Amino acid sequence: MNRYSIFTLARNALSHHEHWQRAWRSPEPQRRYDVVIVGGGGHGLATAYYLAKEHGVRSIAVLERGLIGLGNSGRNTTIVRSNYLWDESAHLYEHSLKLWEGLSRRLNFNVMFSQRGVLNLAHNLHDLRELRRRVNANRLNAIDSDILTTQEVQRMVPALNCAADARYPVLGASLQRRGGTARHDAVVWGFARAADALGVDIIQNCEVTAIRQRDRRVTGVETTRGSIAADKLGVVVAGHASVLAQMAEIRLPIESHPLQALVSEPIKPVLDTVVMSNAVHVYVSQSDKGELVIGAGIDAYNSYSQRGSFPVVEASVSALVELFPSFRRLKMLRQWAGIVDVCPDASPIISKTPVRGLYFNCGWGTGGFKATPGSGHVFAHTIARDEPHALNAAFALERFTTGALVDEHGAAAVAH
Amino acid sequence: MLRIACPWCGPRAEIEFSYGGEAHIALPEAADALDDAAWAQYLFMRTNPKGRHLERWVHTHGCRRWFNVVRDTASERIAAVYQPGAEPPEDAR
Numbered sequence: 111m112n113r114y115s116i117f118t119l120a121r122n123a124l125s126h127h128e129h130w131q132r133a134w135r136s137p138e139p140q141r142r143y144d145v146v147i148v149g150g151g152g153h154g155l156a157t158a159y160y161l162a163k164e165h166g167v168r169s170i171a172v173l174e175r176g177l178i179g180l181g182n183s184g185r186n187t188t189i190v191r192s193n194y195l196w197d198e199s200a201h202l203y204e205h206s207l208k209l210w211e212g213l214s215r216r217l218n219f220n221v222m223f224s225q226r227g228v229l230n231l232a233h234n235l236h237d238l239r240e241l242r243r244r245v246n247a248n249r250l251n252a253i254d255s256d257i258l259t260t261q262e263v264q265r266m267v268p269a270l271n272c273a274a275d276a277r278y279p280v281l282g283a284s285l286q287r288r289g290g291t292a293r294h295d296a297v298v299w300g301f302a303r304a305a306d307a308l309g310v311d312i313i314q315n316c317e318v319t320a321i322r323q324r325d326r327r328v329t330g331v332e333t334t335r336g337s338i339a340a341d342k343l344g345v346v347v348a349g350h351a352s353v354l355a356q357m358a359e360i361r362l363p364i365e366s367h368p369l370q371a372l373v374s375e376p377i378k379p380v381l382d383t384v385v386m387s388n389a390v391h392v393y394v395s396q397s398d399k400g401e402l403v404i405g406a407g408i409d410a411y412n413s414y415s416q417r418g419s420f421p422v423v424e425a426s427v428s429a430l431v432e433l434f435p436s437f438r439r440l441k442m443l444r445q446w447a448g449i450v451d452v453c454p455d456a457s458p459i460i461s462k463t464p465v466r467g468l469y470f471n472c473g474w475g476t477g478g479f480k481a482t483p484g485s486g487h488v489f490a491h492t493i494a495r496d497e498p499h500a501l502n503a504a505f506a507l508e509r510f511t512t513g514a515l516v517d518e519h520g521a522a523a524v525a526h
Numbered sequence: 527m528l529r530i531a532c533p534w535c536g537p538r539a540e541i542e543f544s545y546g547g548e549a550h551i552a553l554p555e556a557a558d559a560l561d562d563a564a565w566a567q568y569l570f571m572r573t574n575p576k577g578r579h580l581e582r583w584v585h586t587h588g589c590r591r592w593f594n595v596v597r598d599t600a601s602e603r604i605a606a607v608y609q610p611g612a613e614p615p616e617d618a619r
Contacts, residue, residue: 362574366574412579
């Protein structure tokens with residue numbers, strides 16, 4: 111792998127940028143791998159990267175149905191934070207946030223991680239109490255978190271309507287300063303390039319059609335590009351988790367829903383932080399291109415259609431223009447939905463399964479993007495050691511039998 | 527937006543309805559004798575198919591009655607609507 115630097119940039123500028131090395135190969139699938147990862151999104155590629163980097167696994171393939179990063183990795187609102195309520199989730203997401211810090215340097219790829227802060231607004235007394243509780247819980251877990259007054263919020267976000275007679279009055283907010291956004295494509299490409307450099311085969315346009323097993327032990331997969339044998343199989347396919355689970359005759363506590371987002375026309379800088387409101391189901395940030403990136407809530411019904419219904423967008427946008435009256439005149443350029451795998455307790459499943467050698471990483475629901483490096487890191491550990499990392503032991507599939515759920519509906523909110 | 531044909535009120539816009547999740551999940555008989563794994567199956571495990579899905583809807587802003595729908599979760603096409611407690615129509619299964 112040619113390292114990217116100011117010098118290679120200058121050298122390639124001389125040849126009109128026509129001779130850059132391809133960022134990753136497009137190999138033909140081999141007949142057999144030690145580990146096959148199903149799903150070439152950020153989580154899958156991160157898993158492959160950490161398997162190769164930290165666990166010395168030399169024979170790894172990542173199988174992707176389409177092109178890498180075109181699923182939920184390319185369909186989220188790129189928010190990164192770790193201010194979750196319960197210890198188990200706080201530790202897991204904080205682990206991920208720490209990996210985000212310094213990720214560009216480690217991957218030698220600018221993932222444009224911008225710690226511009228994440229605000230969660232309180233619109234009523236109950237919201238404020240819940241936020242205080244969460245901020246206190248965060249601080250006990252050494253996660254930076256503050257409560258801002260209405261005046262402090264207004265100073266930080268001048269465009270926000272903080273008037274006392276507003277439709278959604280702002281009584282305060284929590285702020286995680288280390289939170290922010292990252293460039294979603296760059297994360298995928300960065301992990302893909304780094305994993306490829308370590309010998310991982312990234313195989314695109316390769317859909318898994320069956321999971322082969324003998325005596326409840328994984329032996330490989332059937333794909334649209336032929337059979338591939340594998341000792342271990344890691345499935346990290348977000349909205350399609352239940353489809354893959356069915357191939358292995360496993361039932362998951364997951365339902366797939368569309369989560370919609372939309373992007374406005376680009377405008378001059380107006381918002382230099384992330385503003386989220388759980389109560390009115392909207393969250394917004396401004397991309398480096400100037401577009402407002404707006405997230406909505408999930409559609410209530412199960413769906414794999416990546417579209418979603420208009421009333422959901424309408425509800426979010428009408429809340430948004432109450433919060434930011436100056437956004438009223440903006441035109442929206444694009445709207446899309448990602449299919450999110452929602453768990454009953456709004457926490458992920460990173461787990462072994464009843465089938466030996468088969469591991470599932472799913473159930474991230476509306477908030478998987480922020481966890482990309484951390485999820486890959488602990489999932490790689492789970493696969494390599496055949497036992498969970500200390501950070502994901504609580505996120506096993508068995509918790510739905512034991513009842514030890516990690517209820518994060520409050521902190522998970524609706525945000526990707 | 528979906529257009530759902532309420533069996534009592536006829537076709538209406540999706541916003542009049544509320545979704546009730548997968549249909550035909552009945553509380554197991556002798557519930558007091560269930561073990562934890564059986565409870566987990568009943569409470570949490572779902573089919574979540576990509577394709578034909580049997581699901582419950584309620585006409586919240588209409589007749590407020592429950593009914594079942596056969597909908598394709600990939601195409602959003604509704605194949606049939608049928609009464610609660612009934613089996614899904616043969617041709618829509």
